[in-house]
Amino acid sequence: ENNRVPMVAGNWKMNGDRSLVSQFSNELKTQQLSCTVVICPPSIYLPLFSNHDFSLGGQNVSHLDNGAHTGELSVAMLKDAGCSHVIVGHSERRESQHESSELVAKKAAQAIEQGLVPIVCVGEPLSVREQQTVEAFIGDQIKALTDLLSVEALKRCVIAYEPIWAIGTGKTATPQQAQEVHAFIRQTLNENAQGVGDSISLLYGGSVKADNAKELFSQPDVDGGLIGGASLKLEDFIAICQAAN
Numbered sequence: 513e514n515n516r517v518p519m520v521a522g523n524w525k526m527n528g529d530r531s532l533v534s535q536f537s538n539e540l541k542t543q544q545l546s547c548t549v550v551i552c553p554p555s556i557y558l559p560l561f562s563n564h565d566f567s568l569g570g571q572n573v574s575h576l577d578n579g580a581h582t583g584e585l586s587v588a589m590l591k592d593a594g595c596s597h598v599i600v601g602h603s604e605r606r607e608s609q610h611e612s613s614e615l616v617a618k619k620a621a622q623a624i625e626q627g628l629v630p631i632v633c634v635g636e637p638l639s640v641r642e643q644q645t646v647e648a649f650i651g652d653q654i655k656a657l658t659d660l661l662s663v664e665a666l667k668r669c670v671i672a673y674e675p676i677w678a679i680g681t682g683k684t685a686t687p688q689q690a691q692e693v694h695a696f697i698r699q700t701l702n703e704n705a706q707g708v709g710d711s712i713s714l715l716y717g718g719s720v721k722a723d724n725a726k727e728l729f730s731q732p733d734v735d736g737g738l739i740g741g742a743s744l745k746l747e748d749f750i751a752i753c754q755a756a757n
């Protein structure tokens with residue numbers, strides 16, 4: 513089973529409104545694209561998408577089934593609202609909500625068990641890059657996944673490498689920097705999880721724009737992108753999707 517397919521996912525974060533939902537529903541037509549396109553809006557907007565031919569994803573999910581967890585959303589609820597995907601472990605949540613790699617792995621496991629594809633985010637802060645300990649740092653984040661998830665479950669994951677210093681900063685990783693870490697992630701998964709690295713999609717995220725997407729996506733181990741800021745402008749987002757073809 514090989515789930516290594518080109519993918520572009522847009523993370524709207526806490527941005528967008530009803531009119532942006534209508535614009536994307538009406539004008540983002542993906543038939544001519546050969547990549548999987550996923551839009552991850554604020555979850556309250558998920559049910560407002562209509563007649564769209566792209567996939568929908570949540571930006572976060574609980575690792576629990578249901579119950580007294582005020583403000584949380586379950587995998588079942590996201591599916592009910594039309595999702596096929598969910599972002600887990602975005603660095604903004606790892607930082608502001610203190611989400612550990614163990615919790616992120618639990619969320620990924622819950623998503624897979626109940627039928628959503630998790631887009632699991634990993635990535636180092638600038639201090640780690642400067643200390644040249646990127647592989648140890650990313651290796652630990654990946655190990656939390658391989659410790660908890662079965663090989664079969666890992667095969668259903670998408671992993672997004674998002675260096676924190678490149679997110680929302682306009683400072684993109686060079687294609688070579690992205691490629692190096694993607695190759696490391698693939699190799700780590702191959703070694704620790706029976707060749708899973710070769711069969712899943714690895715996305716790059718961090719200031720991907722219409723004018724740098726092609727070069728990033730053409731790296732051998734970069735299968736597409738997770739897009740923040742540029743996913744809010746339809747024309748830019750379409751150009752990025754075209755770069756993944």
Ligand code: PEP
Nearest residue numbers: 679680717718719740741
């Ligand atoms: C992100 O936060 O997932 C992201 C990649 O943001 P941006 O594209 O704005 O850097």
